[in-house]
Amino acid sequence: xxxxxxxxxxxxxxxxxxxxxxxxxxxxxxxxxxxxxxxxxxxxxxxxxxxxxxxxxxxxxxxxxxxxxxxxxxxxxxxxxxxxxxxxxxxxxxxxxxxxxxxxxxxxxxxxxxxxxxxxxxxxxxxxxxxxxxxxxxxxxxxxxxxxxxxxxxxxxxxxxxxxxxxxxxxxxxxxxxxxxxxxxxxxxxxxxxxxxxxxxxxxxxxxxxxxxxxxxxxxxxxxxxxxxxxxxxxxxxxxxxxxxxxxxxxxxxxxxxxxxxxxxxxxxxxxxxxxxxxxxxxxxxxxxxxxxxxxxxxxxxxxxxxxxxxxxxxxxxxxxxxxxxxxxxxxxxxxxxxxxxxxxx
Amino acid sequence: xxxxxxxxxxxxxxxxxxxxxxxxxxxxxxxxxxxxxxxxxxxxxxxxxxxxxxxxxxxxxxxxxxxxxxxxxxxxxxxxxxxxxxxxxxxxxxxxxxxxxxxxxxxxxxxxxxxxxxxxxxxxxxxxxxxxxxxxxxxxxxxxxxxxxxxxxxxxxxxxxxxxxxxxxxxxxxxxxxxxxxxxxxxxxxxxxxxxxxxxxxxxxxxxxxxxxxxxxxxxxxxxxxxxxxxxxxxxxxxxxxxxxxxxxxxxxxxxxxxxxxxxxxxxxxxxxxxxxxxxxxxxxxxxxxxxxxxxxxxxxxxxxxxxxxxxxxxxxxxxxxxxxxxxxxxxxxxxxxxxxxx
Numbered sequence: 189x190x191x192x193x194x195x196x197x198x199x200x201x202x203x204x205x206x207x208x209x210x211x212x213x214x215x216x217x218x219x220x221x222x223x224x225x226x227x228x229x230x231x232x233x234x235x236x237x238x239x240x241x242x243x244x245x246x247x248x249x250x251x252x253x254x255x256x257x258x259x260x261x262x263x264x265x266x267x268x269x270x271x272x273x274x275x276x277x278x279x280x281x282x283x284x285x286x287x288x289x290x291x292x293x294x295x296x297x298x299x300x301x302x303x304x305x306x307x308x309x310x311x312x313x314x315x316x317x318x319x320x321x322x323x324x325x326x327x328x329x330x331x332x333x334x335x336x337x338x339x340x341x342x343x344x345x346x347x348x349x350x351x352x353x354x355x356x357x358x359x360x361x362x363x364x365x366x367x368x369x370x371x372x373x374x375x376x377x378x379x380x381x382x383x384x385x386x387x388x389x390x391x392x393x394x395x396x397x398x399x400x401x402x403x404x405x406x407x408x409x410x411x412x413x414x415x416x417x418x419x420x421x422x423x424x425x426x427x428x429x430x431x432x433x434x435x436x437x438x439x440x441x442x443x444x445x446x447x448x449x450x451x452x453x454x455x456x457x458x459x460x461x462x463x464x465x466x467x468x469x470x471x472x473x474x475x476x477x478x479x480x481x482x483x484x485x486x487x488x489x490x491x492x493x494x495x496x497x498x499x500x501x502x503x504x505x506x507x508x509x510x511x512x513x514x515x516x517x518x519x520x521x522x523x524x525x526x527x528x529x530x531x532x533x534x
Numbered sequence: 535x536x537x538x539x540x541x542x543x544x545x546x547x548x549x550x551x552x553x554x555x556x557x558x559x560x561x562x563x564x565x566x567x568x569x570x571x572x573x574x575x576x577x578x579x580x581x582x583x584x585x586x587x588x589x590x591x592x593x594x595x596x597x598x599x600x601x602x603x604x605x606x607x608x609x610x611x612x613x614x615x616x617x618x619x620x621x622x623x624x625x626x627x628x629x630x631x632x633x634x635x636x637x638x639x640x641x642x643x644x645x646x647x648x649x650x651x652x653x654x655x656x657x658x659x660x661x662x663x664x665x666x667x668x669x670x671x672x673x674x675x676x677x678x679x680x681x682x683x684x685x686x687x688x689x690x691x692x693x694x695x696x697x698x699x700x701x702x703x704x705x706x707x708x709x710x711x712x713x714x715x716x717x718x719x720x721x722x723x724x725x726x727x728x729x730x731x732x733x734x735x736x737x738x739x740x741x742x743x744x745x746x747x748x749x750x751x752x753x754x755x756x757x758x759x760x761x762x763x764x765x766x767x768x769x770x771x772x773x774x775x776x777x778x779x780x781x782x783x784x785x786x787x788x789x790x791x792x793x794x795x796x797x798x799x800x801x802x803x804x805x806x807x808x809x810x811x812x813x814x815x816x817x818x819x820x821x822x823x824x825x826x827x828x829x830x831x832x833x834x835x836x837x838x839x840x841x842x843x844x845x846x847x848x849x850x851x852x853x854x855x856x857x858x859x860x861x862x863x864x865x866x867x868x869x870x871x872x873x874x875x876x877x
Contacts, residue, residue: 286649317612361605
């Protein structure tokens, strides 16, 4: 565990609040799905909250992320609004994607969220493209200072993916390309020890995915993915390098998926002692203990934060429940831009 | 199209030059536009299409990539999603198979999946068709695959002027466009207006007027169809050659106008017959324009084989002038109610 020295209480409390928000968002989503409010898949992020929160705490307003099928945590950490997220999960019109995407595709470019992704590894090359656009913004700014795209000249792109995705060609092609062009991209591998139902030792020969960085001559760093401050520290270093034009970093965050691959998978293929070990290493429980031991806040203050999260989620759920269902014909909209009627063309 | 001026008659460019000119003009117009592809920079492209662009616009905008099609297309898409229009080249459209996730699952669907809240101004230049003895992995005509993926626009230009005007429109289009360029057209010449022009996506073009039969062709089959029309004119058959120019969006009205004149339809393409774009065209004609038809529809297409290497085998597989002419004659002899053979 990290020392709390050097961090403001407000910053430390916000990390806690965000992690609780993600945990409770996911727990409520699972309940709501069992009650029939959510027609599609859910891949809960429970247990990995410190990765999304620690990483996104290192980002600014000109930065972008790509996420995964297990994306709710990244989206909330990046500023996603639970109201529009639940509305999307409920397949209602007020959802981030107007009920066209669901859990796997939530995106909001204005918030820097290029999207969750239903394809394992699918977001990684897209983040490299974001990195290219951000690098170009620096060049554009020197020649065309009035171009609004030049404003994001200090931006970085972060791509989250799992241990499973580290075996995809997209990962290797992307890391090579980003390294070659020294793009401001941070590759964050959340090694939660399982690629869907398959444990890491059955899908790759290495334990430390960070070692794959050496094949592309980029730094490969390991963070304790259950320690929000360690993730923050490591990703901040990678972001500083990226912003200074030193190119990409591969950050491996060691963590654990406390639940099954998706809601409904009981995860019974996992040894009981392994699950017990990682439940003991729960990122929120331990961070809470650290905050209290550091006398940075009282039990009552944390309880108040917990209650504020409950209230926010309660309101978000009510908002989603009240949101209208889409009209069937809306299925034909948004295939193309409005100049073609936006509708399905032959 | 506009009336032909003296300047146009004087300015004849190759298809490759016309594409290069479109790229250069759009790069001048939009200082953020990027080109990505394997060997497009210093070497100027395997077919020379991008020659001189690196020297003119710099290595920051004309980017030579590793041989990593998935990352190249994903990178182009990511830049496009951040508002940086990007043109990526797939050196042989066969290699698009290595980028199918990024084309089909990602680029095609981003606008839709996000409820219309994202836009991907991305063009993928797909170098397509046979170049002569290029065999099974460097010759395919895969355009129909992509027309079967909603969210992608598909352009198939057959002349230098069309290639230039359509590519400029494709680059300015806020959606992903697959721009198919046929290898055997790169050195073909044609008049290209000197002043700036755009050709909107979704407008076909009558390449030769006729009144007996509509011969629909695109890409390299257009010059072949025109030769056949010339030959059949001597037999007294008046062939209208119609080029849809874009397969998605497709100019239904243009097809209807031609069928109103001719009442007969022959479709020719290099791609294999089975589920080629001709199948969709024939279905449109049968479902929507049946009352205009005087004879059964005929498709003259590539054989349902991989592309063979030997020139005599390749020639057998791709529709040649004799086979196209035979198809037209057959339609001229038949009437609705009689049967038509396949090929």
